Amino acid sequence: MYRIVLVVGLLWGYGAGYGQSTTVRGVVTDAETKEALPFVNVFYEGTTVGSVTDIEGKYVIHTPNLENVNLHFSFLGYKTLVKKIKPGETQELNVKLSPDAKVLEEVVVTSGKVKERYRNKDNPAVDLVREMISHKRQNRMEHFDYAEYEEYEKLQMSLSNMSDKFRERKLFKKYKWLFENVDTTSIPGKALLPIYLQETLSDRYYRRTPEKKIDVTKAHQKVSFDDYIDNQGLSTYLNYLYNDIDIYDNNIQLLTNQFLSPIADGAPTFYKFYITDTLKNQTPNLAELVFVPRNSADFLFQGKLFVTLDSNFAVQKVEMSVNKNINLNWVRELYIDQDFEQTKDGRYQMVKSRMRADFGLSRGGGGLYGERVVSYKDFTVNSPREPKFYEGDSKTSLEDSEKHKDDFWLSNRHDSLSVAESKVYQNIDSLQKVPSFKRTMDIATLLLAGYKSFGWWEIGPVNTFYSFNPVEGFRLRVGGRTTPKFNERLYFETYGAYGFKDEKWKYFLSATYSFTGKSIWQFPTHTLRLSYQRDTKIPGQELQFVQEDNFLLSFKRGVNDKWLYNDIYNIDYVHEYDSHFSYRLGFKNWRQAPAGGLYYQVNNQDATITVPQVTTTELSLELRWAPGEQFYQGKAYRIPIPNKYPIFTIRTIAGVKGLFNSEYNYQSVAVNVFKRFYLSQFGYTDVVAETGYIFGKVPFPLLAIHRANQTYSYQLQSYNLMNFLEFVSDQYVSVNFDHYFNGFIFNKIPLLKKLKWREVATLKVLYGGIRNENNPQYNPTTFVFPMNPEGETTTFSLSKEPYIEASVGVANIFKLIRVDMVKRLTYLDHPNVSQWGIRARFKFDF
Known part of the structure; x- marks a missing residue:
């Protein structure tokens, strides 16, 4: 998780150095009835920067410093109002819109004290939504027996809202060339400095019965931070945050949370719907459907759906965002836009999806802007391939997928890169060669990841260097391990520790061979590990993703005097498959001796016999299946990211008496779900x-x-x-x-x-x-x-x-x-x- 903390730490320091932004918030009401006006367009003159009032007439707009700007308030049936904004300040601006008699064709007079109650019953907007719900199945990809298409994905991260004062600091004097790549055109009102870019071009294949999805990566390139951050892990985590979004799903996984789709089966219970326009100048006719949460604090969307008024009742376009009242961390703005086009069979398929999110510690300061764009083309439906084709792996990459040059990408991208994006690969590569940047990243990696790299060798983790316990007293430990720069297949790890109370040395040594030639943590792993450990342990303490020598875990409640001195020889063979099935074969010779207040005794009729130690030899087999599993990839751990699928683990162990002085015969089996x-x-x-x-x-x-x-x-x-x-x-x-x-x-x-x-x-x-x-x-x-x-x-x-x-x-x-x-x-x-x-x-x- 250290890379996540690294990003958070970056935002703390980064946001503090930014200039002030302009924040305007307020409420828009009817000048005559005093009622709140929802869905009023609020935007800056001459720009596309703006917002829409919510169901209570409230709006908020955050922008960098602007000069001489006018804020427009427009709504059908009302006179447009223009207000002058003070740049660089946070201000409240409540406005009243007056009805425009020339525009209104019909006027309904009601009492100002009576507000019409929203109802689902006899509501044409809700009736339309229910038609969309009933037609969801036929509008999904799963409706086809076979389908295939080409997919292009672009994922980019940028530093946002940079001020001139920030860029001119002495700290960044050596990096002025980097700040020349600031993009001020892609997102009006935001200054973006791209720092990460990833592109993937794939062919996708689908078969309904039996269901099979195949993804063949034809081309892939990304910015690399391999010297400091696990690049594969970073890529996996970003793709997890910016997940594929299917508007036809009941629940949409987004930023580690689930949001209810506006066309979920139960959507009318949680959303309010309004038909705000009908578009009759195209075939089929479209209805513009606005939706807002009934409770603005729930994990729901707000926005517009454009719905076909034909037998499909399909989504032709969606524009939605999340309400700022939602309990989300770090997220200041989040927008999703999707476009659908009609295929030859008359149904609508998504051709482009764009998700934008702006992260930061404060509403107006600096932050991190992320954008994921996915586009699709060359749809072919119900044209099956040979049955053997669908028996292949679900995910494969062509051998030359990461070797394509610029001319290939220029010809095959679905969308062209912005000028700033096109320079990010070269700029980040140059940045990592600057000595001052390398020193800064080394220090950050040591503090947050716990390791200091010296090329082919790294020392750590630092949080285990000092700890204490009742058996060893003060305990000092130092260790390290090799990196891929030493050897891409062979990895060594060791540590030594000394307890000042028991005056004993403890140590560990392991050698791991990677049959894949990749990191021993990178999925799918295929490794053989041999290790020996002489150390202490608490019986029954099993920690997840935490070193047992962690200093903070030295503090314990109650009596903690039952310990073991262990001598353990281990042989561990692990083989993982792309299907996320894996097996583990193990050999363990374990000599354990009680320490502290723990003892091994047998009471017979004549005397009490103290047993100094127990020796066992175990053979083990573990089977694990985790469909669709992803990971947080770290330097010391690979932490699974939960999804909707279960994870099954079966472990069997056999103790063999007489094998390497083993004293017991036994067998065990455990099943975990x-x-x-x-x-x-x-x-x-x-x-x-x-x-x-x-x-x-x-x-x-x-x-x-x-x-x-x-x-x-x-x-x-x-x-x-x-x-x-x-x-x-x-x-x-x-x-x-x-x-x-x-x-x-x-x-x-x-x-x-x-x-x-x-x-x-x-x-x-x-x-x-x-x-x-x-x-x-x-x-x-x-x-x-x-x-x-x-x-x-x-x-x-x-x-x-x-x-x-x-x-x-x-x-x-x-x-x-x-x-x-x-x-x-x-x-x-x-x-x-x-x-x-x-x-x-x-x-x-x-």
């Missing part, structure tokens, strides 16, 4: 279900030690009020619910709406148990459960009662922090447990 359920305006729920079973007779260190958390950080997949090594099982089933309301409740409370807080709630339930052969109460030959100095047992088997904990919380505090109040509901009589707790975590969302 993750699924995100999108609930439209009510947010979304992440559900994780898992079950496991261990066959054989084993002591408690080899049972399933349930994931506990005694830090003050909220861990999504751990039990945050369970103590380490509190529960063990040889059979269990668990289910976790984590629901994000996305401000559905808080958006209706004025103060909380202004703070943009979001409500969350979780419930975690765990059932489990131990067979008598593995329970020391019934089998005296197995290890006794640990006790504390007071003689109280601290490790337990789950009984008929499940372990349950729940939490409610507030997310999006300062746009980054989530705080949960957690309540433990069962097993409250165990020693040193907490019934309540406050936990926090960082979470970046839009």
